[in-house]
Amino acid sequence: MELTAEKIEVKRGKKEIIKNISVFVKDKQFVGLIGPNGCGKSTLLKSIYKSLIPQSGSVFLDDLDVLKSSEKKVSQRLGVVGQFNEMNFDLTVEQMVLLGRTPHKKLLEPDKQDDYQIVEEALRRTQLLEYRRRSYLSLSGGEKQRVILARTIAQEPQLMVLDEPTNHLDIRHQFEILSCVKQLGISVLAALHDLELAVAYCDYVYAIKDGEVYAHGKPEEVLTSELIEDLYQIRCQTYVNPVTHRLGFAYEL
Structure with a gap:
């Protein structure tokens, strides 16, 4: 299943939270949203799975118009895992x-x-x-x-949205959750804080800054030292991990 979210705009009062963002997920692709706290990742996801309705834009799951369809019909195709799951x-x-x-x-x-x-x-x-x-x-x-x-x-969703699902979990549980999702072989859109996890699991990433797409592409192409400093205001050196052969990060605190 493919997700096409185009020209999404979300406002709270007069403040623009999401500014004309478009995001695409191909069939069985694992796509990540990265960016600092408050950049709009969770708000964007909420507008995609209709927890809130954007002021403008469109969201389609294949040919299903999410914003104009019933909750039941959307839920038959799209599932959501959030970061807080308390019950009374x-x-x-x-x-x-x-x-x-x-x-x-x-x-x-x-x-x-x-x-x-x-x-x-x-x-x-x-x-x-x-x-x-x-x-x-x-x-x-x-x-x-x-x-x-x-x-x-x-x-049994055909696309799963993960709204920072590993944010408060230890390392073992972070890998368990994302590995399980990856093994499902379905389309995934996930907001992630940990860049190491983004590199390990994502086929494609969107870097979000101040409610806009700042960069997008394959993780190894997007996650440069310069971009990380621009996004997170912290100096960082990237390298190839000799054990995993994946991109690694050394932060200068």
Whole structure:
């Protein structure tokens, strides 16, 4: 599935948060959004998955007009994993993941055997089979994030949006979450803070600054010392990691 978001503009009062941004995700491509806090990454993603409605612009999933379609129809194709997933009520892990089947069901339609099989596979992919009877509220932050990912996998989306899903997780859980998503083989648009993760997982990146696309291209082409300093106001030397053979970063604090 391809995502085409064109000429997106978002304002809060008189302030422009997103300024005429266009973003494209090809079928089965992993695309990253990078940039400093407050640059507009999360606002852009919210306008793409319709958590907020942009003042202008268009969003299409293949031929589906996202901004003019029902939430249910959009949710059958697009899934979202955010960075904060607190709840005021409790469910078991399995019950939480079953909620991912909601877009594919009629009102008050009971869960069927197929739904449970899909949930079982989602729990397996996220290494949560042993947690299925556990209380969601009893879990750690990293475990909760895996449950939310499992719920989104059970939704069977053709494109997944990750809104800084690893922001508050330790290194192990960051890699677990992104590796699991990568292995799904679907289209992904992810806002990421960690440039090492962007290099490791992204096929293409958009660098966002002050609500605009500052640069875009393959990670190794975009993430230069000069661009990183312009974006983050910190001096940085790039190098090829001799172990991973990927781009690495040495910051001058």
